[in-house]
Amino acid sequence: MNEVAILGVAMHPWGKIKDKSVPELNLEVAQKALKDAGLEWKDIQFVVAGSDPWSGVDGLLAGCRLSQKIGNNGIPVVNVYNACATGGYALKTAQAYINSGFCDYVLVVAASISPSGFFGVTTVGREDDPNDLDSQRFRILGLTNPTGFAFMATYRMHHYGMTENDLALVKVKNSKFGALNPLARFKKPFTVEDVLKSPMVTYPLRLYELCATSDGAAAIVLSSMKAAKKHTRKPVRLASVGIATPKYPDPRSGGYGLDIASDSGDLEFANGMGVRAAYNAYEEAGIGPEDLDLAEVYDLSSAFELGWYEEIGLCKRGEAEKLLREGVTGMGGRMPVNTSGGCASFGEAIPAQAMAQVCELTWQMRGASGARQVEGVKVGFSVNAGKQGNCSATVVKK
Amino acid sequence: MSDQNAQKKQVPAIQGWFTMPPQEPHIIASKCSLCKGYFFPPAQVCRNPNCKKDGAMESVMLGNKGKLEAWSVNYFSPPPPYHAPDPFVPFGVGMVSLPEGISITGQISSGYDEKNLEVGMDMDVVIEKLYEDSQGNDVMAWKFKPAHR
Ligand SMILES: [Zn+2]
Numbered sequence: 001m002n003e004v005a006i007l008g009v010a011m012h013p014w015g016k017i018k019d020k021s022v023p024e025l026n027l028e029v030a031q032k033a034l035k036d037a038g039l040e041w042k043d044i045q046f047v048v049a050g051s052d053p054w055s056g057v058d059g060l061l062a063g064c065r066l067s068q069k070i071g072n073n074g075i076p077v078v079n080v081y082n083a084c085a086t087g088g089y090a091l092k093t094a095q096a097y098i099n100s101g102f103c104d105y106v107l108v109v110a111a112s113i114s115p116s117g118f119f120g121v122t123t124v125g126r127e128d129d130p131n132d133l134d135s136q137r138f139r140i141l142g143l144t145n146p147t148g149f150a151f152m153a154t155y156r157m158h159h160y161g162m163t164e165n166d167l168a169l170v171k172v173k174n175s176k177f178g179a180l181n182p183l184a185r186f187k188k189p190f191t192v193e194d195v196l197k198s199p200m201v202t203y204p205l206r207l208y209e210l211c212a213t214s215d216g217a218a219a220i221v222l223s224s225m226k227a228a229k230k231h232t233r234k235p236v237r238l239a240s241v242g243i244a245t246p247k248y249p250d251p252r253s254g255g256y257g258l259d260i261a262s263d264s265g266d267l268e269f270a271n272g273m274g275v276r277a278a279y280n281a282y283e284e285a286g287i288g289p290e291d292l293d294l295a296e297v298y299d300l301s302s303a304f305e306l307g308w309y310e311e312i313g314l315c316k317r318g319e320a321e322k323l324l325r326e327g328v329t330g331m332g333g334r335m336p337v338n339t340s341g342g343c344a345s346f347g348e349a350i351p352a353q354a355m356a357q358v359c360e361l362t363w364q365m366r367g368a369s370g371a372r373q374v375e376g377v378k379v380g381f382s383v384n385a386g387k388q389g390n391c392s393a394t395v396v397k398k
Numbered sequence: 399m400s401d402q403n404a405q406k407k408q409v410p411a412i413q414g415w416f417t418m419p420p421q422e423p424h425i426i427a428s429k430c431s432l433c434k435g436y437f438f439p440p441a442q443v444c445r446n447p448n449c450k451k452d453g454a455m456e457s458v459m460l461g462n463k464g465k466l467e468a469w470s471v472n473y474f475s476p477p478p479p480y481h482a483p484d485p486f487v488p489f490g491v492g493m494v495s496l497p498e499g500i501s502i503t504g505q506i507s508s509g510y511d512e513k514n515l516e517v518g519m520d521m522d523v524v525i526e527k528l529y530e531d532s533q534g535n536d537v538m539a540w541k542f543k544p545a546h547r
Contacts, residue, residue: 117477127479130412130439139479140411140528140539141503142472147491150470158517203471203512248446249435261438262493262501263445 002284004098005228005235006396007105008037008221009359014185014346017113017215022055025111025217026066033107033219038231041070044221045103048090050110050351051081059112062351066109084298084384085243086110087218087354088277088392092241094222104227111217112349137260146210146301147202148258153303154204160318162306166325167209168195170302173330174338178345180372183356185214186345209302214347218355220362236365238358239287239379239395242280244273246389258387271311277391278312278383285395289313292335293377294364296357298384299342309337312383312393331372339364339372354392357382361396411528411539415439417459418538423525424459425502425540431456436498461497462523463545468493471512481529481537488512494521494542507543520545 010032012025020028026049034041049063058065063077082089087110094106125132127139137143156162171190178184190208198207228235249263250272282288289312297308309320314335323329329337340346340360343353361380363369383393410418415438417424428437430444432453437445438460444451469492475482490506492515506512507524521542528539 128412130415133439135479136412136439137503138476139481141491141505142476142480142489143491143503144472144476147470147472151468151493154470154517155468200473202473205470248448260503263435263437
């Protein structure tokens with residue numbers, strides 16, 4: 001068993017945060033999570049921080065800058081960045097160090113202050129540099145992230161009968177949850193008509209069916225199960241963390257149609273690395289999709305949410321729309337998905353987003369999710385995927 | 399005006415990724431002599447992790463007729479280094495599977511009404527102007543054009 005205890009969680013409300021920097025945000029959520037855990041900073045033996053690519057050295061060395069702010073105590077600090085799966089990789093690192101016996105108490109923390117609008121090119125060089133594939137996808141293809149996401153949508157429309165109404169329905173469902181989450185950035189409950197009236201960004205995806213770029217911060221205090229006994233009788237457990245990267249010849253193995261080309265091989269529009277991350281998490285926790293009570297899935301677009309239903313095994317290929325239409329994944333449904341409100345209600349604060357998913361699951365397991373609480377939940381699941389095919393998944397147990 | 403046009407050159411967006419007119423339009427990939435995998439953009443080393451890696455990478459022209467796997471129409475201007483016309487013109491983008499089992503993304507040929515795109519339709523590889531560079535040259539790249547086969 002690789003499980004570790006989730007002693008404390010904290011999040012800063014998501015939004016466009018103008019008055020705080022990444023080190024300040026990390027300090028704020030770290031202190032809140034420590035308090036939630038009933039621990040002090042001096043108890044922490046190891047820090048894993050998600051790096052923020054938009055905040056310069058303060059962002060890259062996020063954990064070191066936090067440590068400097070809160071009081072350097074000489075402990076190891078690891079700074080990680082794996083795009084949208086950063087939080088998952090940070091949790092995996094913490095879990096591995098705890099289970100190796102290296103330490104008992106770990107603080108995992110991440111914050112992001114990101115630019116508005118389309119995520120652009122992150123590399124700088126000669127415009128015609130053939131090795132700079134990110135530049136070339138913008139320059140030659142005009143391929144923004146949302147347009148890459150739209151490929152999955154037209155694929156689903158053709159093969160599985162997804163409709164523009166289904167895309168709107170995902171937003172409607174998630175916004176209903178988000179309206180009940182004080183930490184969410186967008187708290188307005190949307191109707192199908194509202195969503196269908198929003199401008200078409202990249203056919204068939206409309207503005208309200210795409211994840212915005214947000215600022216936010218989250219912190220999680222983990223401990224060994226043995227150490228947890230000193231603090232709580234029955235801690236919420238991080239039962240497993242699955243991580244995965246592309247594997248040849250995954251179709252579109254750089255992730256999500258954002259590559260210039262696939263490897264030669266199976267051309268089905270599949271999220272191979274997402275599936276592997278999910279099943280790595282299931283296997284490590286010794287459970288399967290049939291054991292889940294709720295899930296947080298990465299809805300970078302409405303179409304993505306539907307893809308995940310199938311990829312994490314909630315239903316067979318091509319059946320996600322049915323699950324959505326029948327309300328199975330909605331409020332009061334048999335298998336609620338994105339009770340936090342998802343990326344639809346939060347936007348994406350990239351390095352902190354996977355941790356935000358785990359915070360939501362923890363609150364749900366504690367019965368502390370207020371108006372959006374799902375009754376009787378025992379097993380939660382989160383999954384995400386990002387640039388370069390970085391994927392992570394977790395199982396959180398009561 | 400005709401003088402200027404006469405001097406106007408066509409330059410590839412990237413040298414060696416595709417043929418240039420008046421040659422037949424083809425995307426140029428690498429083929430591993432050992433595992434026979436195709437790679438685009440061209441690769442110096444075989445990207446198959448299970449391949450022995452000491453094989454030669456051969457430069458090959460991929461078949462120029464494929465099928466549309468997925469597509470979209472982009473209604474907002476992408477950030478640089480995309481060279482957007484002013485005013486911005488929406489454009490189609492598609493993923494096309496080529497006979498070698500490799501799928502390549504490209505813009506849809508300008509002038510085609512993107513609303514008529516359909517997954518599964520036949521597509522031809524074309525080499526077309528992307529934008530005009532600061533020297534007045536036409537920067538060329540591959541695009542896909544719906545075919546009537
Ligand atoms: Zn090879």
